[in-house]
Amino acid sequence: MTTTVCGRCKSSGAVTDHQGRQDGAVVWTILRCPTCNFSWRDSEPARAIDPAVRSADFAVDVGDLQRYPKILQQ
DSSP states (O other): OOOBBTTTTTBOOOOOEEEEEETEEEEEEEEEEETTTTEEESSSOHHHTTTTSSSSGGOOOOOGGGGGGTTTTH
């Protein structure tokens, strides 16, 4: 399952950072959100990466990014 919607801030347009390959086939992809810098592997369980089921305790409000100076450093 590859999703380009961020599980932390719900922004779209995640970029591919790396793809794991086995025998030439892509078996997993590491994606990164350019808005909040959250990274995830598309093979992780939905509870970790799907914003529809991921705990809201780990969400980031994109309307108030200045609130999170430490976690958003690049």
